[in-house]
Every structure is written in C-alpha cells, then in structure tokens.
Amino acid sequence: MASANLRAELECSVCLNIYTDPVMLRCGHNFCRICINRVLDTQGGSGGYSCPECREKFQDRPALHRNITLCNIMENFLSAQPDQESGVFCTHCVDYPVPAVRSCLHCEVSLCDKHLRVHKKSPEHILIDPILSVESRKCSVHKKILEYYCTEDDLCICMSCYTIGEHQGHQVEMLDEASGKKKKKLRNVLQKLLTKREEMEERVQSLQEHRRKEKAAGDTERVTALFRDLRRRLEDLEKRVLREISGRAERISISIRDLEIKKEELSRKIRHIEELCNMMDPLTVLQESDTGDLCDTEDGDNEDRERHEELLHDVGGLDVAGISHTLHTGLSEIITGVNVSFYIQEAADILLDVNTAHNKLHISDDRKTSSRSDRNQNHPVTPERFKDYVQVLSSQSFSSGRHYWEVDVGGSGRWGVGMCYPSIDRSGDQTGIGRNKKSWGLVKNGNQCWVRHDSKEILLPTNISSNRVRIYLDYEARRISFYDLCDPIRHLHTFTTTFTEPLHAGIWVGGGCIKICGGSR
Template structure:
C-alpha cells in the first residue's frame, strides 16, 4: 500500500508514468521535461500558456526549473521498482525472483541491482535495458548476438555474418563505435532542428507581435471613426433641432397671420352680405326715385377688386410649401459636401503660354510667355488650363481660390473644346459651362448666353459641384454660411474637365490657400 502511494507521488500527471528528468513550473507543479515541452509547444500555437495541473496562466512561455531533489528520489526509486511491464528477472538470483534492471549483451544475462554492482565494467560488457526476448538482439540467420555494424549495407550483423556470411570482406565497425558516429550525426541534425525551431519560434513571435499591433491599431482607428461619426451625429442632431425650431417658428408666424386674415375676411364677408342685402332691396323696389336716390356707389366694385388683391398678396406670403422648399434646398446644399473634395491636378499640356503652372499642378498664375510648344491640346491665345482628371459619372466637387486680378473664370468643359478662336473661351460655346467675374460682378455663361448674378464673390473661394447623372453644375460662394450662386442643368454626353481662366496678374489655386494679391 505504501509502495503504491509513493509510486503515485512520483508519476507525471501528463504521461501517468514515473518522472523522467523532472522539472517544475513557477506554480510548483512537476512534470517530465519532454511532456511539459510538448504541452507548451501546443499552447504556443494556441496563443496562451497555463499549468496543466492548476491552470495558472502565464503571459509568456514559462521557464522550466530542473528539480534535482525529485530527480534523485526517482533515480533511487526506479531500480527498486518491480518491472511489471516486461517481467524480466535477474539471471543469477536463483533463490528468489529479483527484477532485472539491466541486460549485459556480452554475457547475455539479466542483472538485478545487486548483481549489477559487482558486474564487470569493461567496454565489451555493454549494458542495455532488460528485455524479455533476447531473440530480438540476435541474428535471424545464425542466431548469434548482433555485435557489429556493416557500413556498406547499413546493417547490424553477428560474427558469423562477417566471417562466413554475405557481409564477408565488408567494412565493419563495432556497434558502440557505429552508434557513437550515428549519435554525432543525430546531434548535428538536432542542432540544425533546434536552429530551425528557434527561427520558427521567432517567426511565430513576430506574427504574434504583428497581430497585437494590428489589433491595437484597429482599436485606435475604430475609436477615431466612432468619435468622428459621433461628432457628425451631434452636428446633424443640432442642425435638425435648429431646422425644426425654425420651421416651428415660421409655421407659428404664418398661422397667426392666417388667423388674422380669416378674421379680416369674416368682417369683409359681413360687409358684403349687408351690401348685397341692400342691393337686393333696391332691385325689388318699384319706386324709381327711391332706387336712384339710395343706390349711391353700390354699383362700383373697383374697391372690391382692390381688397381682393390685398388678400391675394397676403395669401402669397402664406405659401408654406415654398418656404419649406427653400429650407430643404438649403439642407441639400449642405449635404452634398460631406465627402472629400477631388484631388484636381492641372494639365500643363493644355495651359496657354501666359500661364505658369506650379510644380504641384495646383496653381495657375498669369505670367509672361512660357514658350511652350504649340500642340492641338494647348490653348493658343487664351490664358486657360484644363484638369488632368475627367469625370464621366458620379458626384464630385472641388474648391478654387481666386485672387490678384479683376477678371477670372472657372467652370467645366468637354475635352473636345476648341483651343483656338472665339469659341475657345469657357462658357462661350456649347461645350463649356462657366462662372465669370469682372470687376466684382459675377455672371454665369453657357453657349455665349450670360446671366448676371445679383452679388459677387465675398469669400474669395468658390466651390464647383458636379452631379453628372443629374446633369447639374453648381457654384457656391464659400462664405459663412455657404451661399449658392447658380446651378446649370444639362444633359452631358462627354467626359468633363475642370477649367480655369486667369486674368492679368491673377492666380487661381485648386483646394489651396488664398493667393497673394
């Protein structure tokens, strides 16, 4: 009973066998080194480490400490433990059945712990673990112990095999020497495998680190996106409340005005009823003198028409749909700009020779002759330039900062726009739509038809909005709040380019800061 209890205490909880090279974790539990290494290798692939016994968690692979005391106890205990698996007993213990702990290949005898201590220790007496079947270590042909290794055939052979057998004349080595050579090769292979294992562990560690950084970056970006959308929601909610409040105030104002008008019309209705009754009485009279004397100005209805016009004027002020449509349109003008502006780049191959194009392709400035070669794409006489990008679908917008000149023009055009002659100017043909400013007076132009706007640009910055499918080109003054200037409606048939025209000493910059004046 005590022996069985001690045996259980010396068993590894993983392999359920007696400890082999026992090591322990920081939590104090012991395991075979091979067993716990296998468990930790598996846990590393799963991304966590824990004790198999108590489940204590470790952030990194735990260090293994050799348990010298337990190793000595196991070493002293194993020789006295009966070999219950093999049932091999000592050859020399004839009076009792003592379990064998070693087998001598030279003597072909099993040895117990007692006889092992007095056995010869010369090199020829090779000791191995006890075995129940000695036949496994004998030559299947000559039934002699295998003592040599044939290097030519890589086979373990007996003495008869090398003297009279098929291995006669072959190069031979003792099993011990061949085993030592094989161990050297195995150690070299083990060293290479350890290096590869370390490389794999390093890669795994790098992947874990990359995964951790990715998770951290993703979490940070998620927080920023959530904060951005939270801010947008707050702005939208605030805008919604302001619009609803404005609509309520407008509705209340018009409701009171309508009530006042109803009261006026009720009074007017009573007056008309009284007048109609008087006229009916006169119409029913037979005395002509009375009719003529009492009719007065009852036949004059001009004043009634005047009153009707006043009522209609007041009624037009109550056009709630029209006022709310204005609010809706204003909301639309805000909503279209939630996306980022287009990254417009100017095409120097289209720029007239009186324009200097900046290195970043964002700014066009009036200058002296640039002496660029004349091509079919370049504006010959006009200080104009087109964008590299063209748009054949979708919604797009970009900003233009204007300054330095009393005249400038911006807009869009087809790539087939003429580069020479009078019809090459933006807006003065069927292939372009433009906004033009002369001495602070703004006009919109298409097909040479010019419409002057009531006010000019106050902010020095204009936004151009294109909705290709809807066939709309809109211009906005980027003051506070944004002011809608004009919207062209058309059916587009070709790709559209952004177009700029720069006056003397002027400059226009796409999505940039103000130009110096």
C-alpha cells in the first residue's frame, strides 16, 4: 500500500506515467520535462502561460528547474521495483505502466514490445536501450541528436556541430566506431589493472604468510625473553661491580681502624717514655725501661708502610684494572648468551676481483676500493673483464645463507651497486648492473635514485641521505634488499625472485670512487 501511494505521488499529471527528468514550475508543481515543454509550446500563441495543474498564470514562459530531490526519490523507487529493471515505461501505454524495451531518439518516446512492432523503421528513427531522459542525448547548442564523436576535442557532437558549428573540419567518427575504440583501450587498461591487482594480492598473501611464519616462530616472545634476560644479566653484573667497590671501601675502613689502634699504642709508649725521661730516680728508670718493648719502635714498620701504600692507592681512585676485567668478563658472557639466542651476523668480507674490472677502474691494493680513472689501467686481457660498463665484481660468491655487505658511496655522485650472476655478459649495451635478467642493482645519478632489474626501473621516492648503503642477500628466502644506513636505518627496496646461480657483489662507478666497508683479510 505504501509503495502504491508513493507511486501515485511520482506520476506526472500530464502523461500519468512515472516522472521522466522531472522539472518544477514556480508554483511548485512538477512535470516531465518533455510533457511540460509540449504544454507550454501549445500555449505560446495564446498570450500567456499557465500551470496545467493549478492554472497559475505566467506572463513569460516559465523557466524549468530540475527537481533534484524528486529525481533521487524516483530513481530509488524504480530501483526497488523487482520486475521493472530499467525504470523506463512505454510512453504510449497510459492505462497502466508497461516497461519499455527501447527508446526512439527521433520521436523522443520509449516503447514497449507492442508499440515497438508498429514503430517506423526509417533511418532517422534511432532506437537505443531505454532511457529516462532524451535531453541527455541531444546537443546542448543545436538540440539535435548526438551522432558523432570529435576525436580532436574528445566530445560527442551532432550533425550541425560538424557541418556548421565549431567542430567544422575536425576529424570525427560515428559513435559506435568511437565507442568500439574506447572499449578496446578500456579493456587494455582493465587487463593491466587486473594484472596489477593480482600482483598486489600475491604480495598481500606473501606478507600475510610471512606474518604467520613470524608469529608461529614466536620471534616477539623470543626477543622479549632475550631482553628480559639481558636486563637481569646486566643487573647482576652491576651488583658484582658494586660489590667490588664496596669491598674496596671496607678494606680501607679496616686499614684505618688498624692504623688508629697502632697510633694509640704509639701514643701510650710516647707518654710512658716521656714519664721515664722526667724521673730523677735512676733505679726506677732502669727497671721500667727493661720491661716491655718501649724502645722497639721499628718493629712492623715495613708492614705498615706497605699497608699505607696500598691504602693510598685505594684512596687515589677506582681500581681500573680490576673493574675492567670484571666488566669485560661479564659483558662477554652476556654477548655469548645473545649469540646463542639470535645469531649476530657480521658483514661479509668482500674483495674485488681485478680480473673482472673495466680498464678504467683502478682497484686498490687491499681490493676494497674501486676508483674511476680517465687513463687506461692496462689490465691483462681476461674473458671475465667488463668491456663496456665501468664496473667490477667480487671474487666471493654466495650460493646459500644470509649475507650483507656495505659500501661507502660518499666519494661518487654517480654509482650503482648490487648482485650479479657470474654468467652476466661482459660486453654490450645490456651488461650494466640491473640492465639484464642476471643482475639486480641500486643506482644513483645526481639527485635521483632508483632500483633496476632487467632494464625495468623503479624510481625511489626519496634520495639516499647517508654515505653508506647496505646490500642484504637471503638466498633461501629469494630476496635481495637495499638499505640506506641513515639513523634510523631505512629500507629502500627488496627484489624477490628464485636464484639459479651463485651471486657476486657488483659495483659500477660513474665517477670518483666507491669503498667497501667492514670485513678483514
């Protein structure tokens, strides 16, 4: 019942059908745009205009304002009707609404199956899927049907626009032809977007799997337990050091008490001897001086001096050697415990292979620094030597495990670092690090940085802010990662792939020098 009442409110009083593009007069009544235009057209020669419903007079032809609220209500109502998919009804069926199957742009009507069979089939009668408003299919300037597409201005136009209007002489296409081309482009874009979405889904699944593995491995609990144990061990070490300091203070106190007692004993002897020296009776003096050890004042002097020197040393400051030994021993035990729980990895000892170095690369004696030179270095001819790109590989290769190496790039404004297969070509335009399928690189040129593999480049959003870069390889996890060693350390990019050969470190020097950090020969 409520739906029927709402439907009655949404019917145009002229055509008695659901509103099509409803517009409102100044009096507040609503009509289909087509219906009210036809009514106003018939009133044009009568000297005035009036509302078909309330008969309010208008001296001039009233302006038609689209009733947006009513349009929204109507569209929501029609979308809720299960058996009327298009929401467009036959214009000729006035007794009750019949869903339209086609709309004629020429006649500006919508037709059901019955009325479509008797409709004229001449070419000017263009039939399309049912639409609510024909006005949207007309040129806003010439009020004619939009039949063409101007490829120069990317606009749909009518015949008059093409023959006498502002699009005269432009390249145009029929709407169907232009639509077909547009759909082809859209399908290509759609395919790319679908592929990109699949890649993102794979990344999400990979990260989710990684998160599940980390959770299953209990890394958070292990780290929490490790730091709890570290705090306990450090507290124990602190107590040991403080006990040693307290013991030193206690020894000082005991020494002071012993010296005070001996000082009192000396004072007693001094008073007694002074009394003897003041006596006038020789017999008493001789008898008293034979008793005790009044004259034995040097006994224990050496021992007292040693204790005094030790006391001065204790008072002079902290027992650096003893405390240092305690700290070193305790901290070594703590580091050993940490290494048992979490392996602390050290940088790989990378050495450059002179046999691979381009003839414009000077390799230092310790094989850690590569410098670009304008002079030919006259390296011996070897099949491994790079001929076109000024780069060099490491002598070490990695075929398993986790490894990292670091480079100081502060001496060069143009450089590239990464990992390469030993089978990488040594001559040609595609032999640079990252310019082929056999290498992965991080490259900087001026203020721009990017990562590169198989000549595909990804520009990094920010520049490298420090002079040191870390390259991290996890062979089993199929990852090569790059880091900017600023504070805090910043991850730049990670390549993920399946490795089929051992990997060598690689360096390209566009100018200046690059130095490998860490490690020892």
